[in-house]
Amino acid sequence: MSLSPPIGHESALALLRRAAALGRLGQAYLFVGPSGIGKRRVARHLLQGLFCQRNDPKALDPCGECVSCRHFLAGTHPDVVEVSKPPEKNEFPIAVMQDLCKALSLTPSVGTRRAAIVDDVEFFNDESANSFLKTLEEPPQGSLLILITSDEESVLATIRSRCQLIRFRPLAESEVVAVLKRVKPEIATPDAERLASLAEGSAGLALELASPEWQEARKMLIAHLAAGPAPGFEIAKELQKFVDAAGKDSAPKSKRGRDAAEDDEDEVQGTAGARKRRRARDVVRIAASFVREALVCREIGVRPESPLEREPVERLARRLASPALVDLLERCLQADAHLGRYLGIPLTMECWLDDLAQIGAGRYVPPVGARW
DSSP states (O other), X not given: OOOOOOSSOHHHHHHHHHHHHTTOOXXXXXXXXXXXXXXXXXXXXXXXXXXXXXXXXXXXOOOSOSHHHHHHHHTOOTTEEEEOOOTTOSSBOHHHHHHHHHHHTSOOSSSSOOEEEEOOGGGBOHHHHHHHHHHHHSOOTTOEEEEEESOGGGSOHHXXXXXXXXXXXXXXXXXXXXXXXHHOTTSOXXXXXXXXXXXXXXXXXXXXXXXXXXXXXXXXXXXXXXXXXXXHHHHHHHHHHHHHHHHHOOOOSSSOSTTTTSTTSOOOOOSHHHHHHHHHHHHHHHHHHHHXXXXXXXXXXXXXXXXXXXXXXXXXXXXXXXXXXXXXXXXXXXXXXXXXXXXXXXXXXXXXXXHHHHHHTTOOOOOXXXXX
């Protein structure tokens, strides 16, 4: 079978198919967009269609049955190379780049071209970029290079200027739900919709939030918020362990990252510190979403569809008045902003949770700095 078609990104796929149909497919593309939205999946679908031996390669529609498609699905196609920054490294090693350039210079084994998917290009250092630059400037005849990044501004100008740029937008919530149901069909639709609302257009984040570890952390946080004030430092200690685990969990399966739950949606977040900060912000945003649901429940009576969500939301809505819920939500937004500005993770989390406990106990605590 072929890779299931990418969900979303119709405009990017249409552009690539039009270029292929006209015989104008470029030699180097830079796919730019948020992490976890399926850029790598689109790249793989494109290459599988291009190398398909049964269907017209200009259609970029793989049959999934020919020898080339079977090799591609098994990850053993001799003319396709995929590389990325090793999770334990802070920069793209020059040795990985040298191996890539050597592989691209070889004569194609099956067809008439060779291709490469190069992820994490924002982590190129001067050495790896210079090693790759000659190949990028003068790629072998018929070769195709697809570079992928979630941080366009960090990609070296010498790399950006030699690629055709294709931008990928976050997925719609309905598209995130579709990915969740495809990868994890056991997820109930209301739960998939809730995860999609938290994922900010990233199917990879939604899949991560669906993991048992995340579900347990979320259950603990929601129970704390719904039940009433508790010493902030106690739950802060447990959540900090959960956040720290994001930095330790770096050993690859095929490659560890936000999209590791679906092998063909593999997008690495970066260094251990970046993964921990990302997880801390996700924890805060889950709390904000829960408080927002309680505020909506109290003000207009709309309750979550899922029975597991409904009880804690209703409990919080009964326990606190709307002004207190607004204060809780404001404190979540402020903590998210502080984490985004690279304030210390442990101190920010501890202060945030202590504020929530104080407000939950009926003691108003003025927010730090400007009000959001």
